[in-house]
Amino acid sequence: MSNPQDQSSSTTNPIIPGFHPDPSCVCVDGIFYLVNSTFQWFPHISVHVSQDLTNWIPCKGAINEPGYISVNDAITRGHQTEGILAPTIRYHKGTFYVICTNILLTGKADTFIVTSTDPIAGKWSAPIKIDFHGIDPSLFFDPNSDKVYFQGTMFPEKPADGKLPEGILPQIVQMEIDISTGKSISGLPKPLVKAHGGGWAEGPHVYFKDGWYYALLAEDGTEINHCVTMFRSRSVWGPFESHPQNPVLTARGTDEYVQGVGHADLFQDEAGNWWAVMLAVRLKDGRFPLGRESFLCPVTWPEGEWPVFNNSKKIRMDIENCQPLPVPKHVNEIFHKPVEETLTSTNPRLVYLRDPNFSSYEWREGGVSIVGKAANLNTPKGTSSLVSFRQRSLNAQISIDVVFQPSGDNEEAGMSVYVDQLRHFDITVRGESIVFAVSSLQQLTQTMKIPRQSERPRLSFRVRCTELMYSFDVKEECDGEFWREVGTADSLLISEWGYTGPVFALFATSNGEGETAPVLFENLVIE
Incomplete structure (x- = not known):
């Protein structure tokens, strides 16, 4: 948005489209800093900045930096994906703090804090570990005492047989910590507040305003019944009373286009206006192919009273009654350099699967050369030889030129609409064939092969996306400017209540047999 004063007419949801769940946001000196979960993808914990919320x-x-945190053992089981999830960002006395968890569904959960004085420069500390067995950590710097409190969703201890009694759920807990070491000052975490509906609660955040401590929670999972609830107390340790309008945000029981609303965070702009960010999906005909995205709404919070989220309306694509933002006093140079969808190693939109092996990539002007290893797109752990961009538009088109001459039927390279090892749509060259494959939880993997029409190593792949369908095309040198459609895939096949969303992946693999010769990918176009 060029004019912050015209915000009400130009800010629309989702504010950060594509696979960007679990948003948390702060505003410092007129710049908004927002972080999201990344699960199995590197770099870990995505960071976006804005001066206008648009x-x-x-x-x-x-x-x-590779080596700080490993997600090589993070896999997907059904709809659940392991890895880096639910970060919270806070700012205190010149330092940004991001707290997060790296979780495996086997029960291992490592909670940590990283710090920075300049997130725009991308300079962050090494992780500081916190002794906590759970998820969704948050930090609260109490303005009344200078104490720092940690909140999180703590898993109950499992009995010897590993089976929890029915009705035993995770707890929202709190402890005072030493922010420099991450160690608890108040002993073991103590229960803080229970879910409004008596069910599963997570995503806690604590705020202080007008003599009250407020607790914001996510409840009822991250699917169609997802919601946001709020509570308050005169003491940071409770007891907390429930907001009379709980849940304060939800789309359950409605036919709204925006569904799965939950996992919210509150923040103020420089003028003192309150806002909330939350995750949601865009649901049409049972499909939400981009997964969980970041949404925004205004919050009205009169002195001493309960806040009102989005004027008590449902979250929609249009954001109503936005308060105008102050004109920034200083504009960071990053806002003068729009990020293009270019195939360069320094592009901050670029993501790699799990712990990348950077020796597999050789970057050159306009492209990258990838050496395929044994792992392929179905490999559940470890990295694969691929570079990716999140799909950020429902109606998108991506094309790439590939230069590759496979030396055997095991060698394969191409492009994939990739969610995880269970869900991906691929168009590749393998041996002497063009291969189109569809993998999903909803059907057995379907593969179609067509003979190559040219012996020349250069060919082009294209994916055309709509809200309902993905179409896959190929163009060999003998085709001139003509694209041939190879296959289609229904977006319903990746529209499941999983934790991540699709990326456009450029990949190479030897399918278990050594490694491939370098495969050149160049002339990337994303529209």
């Missing part, structure tokens, strides 16, 4: 610029992730 135009968001990607920065380096909060963990952008």
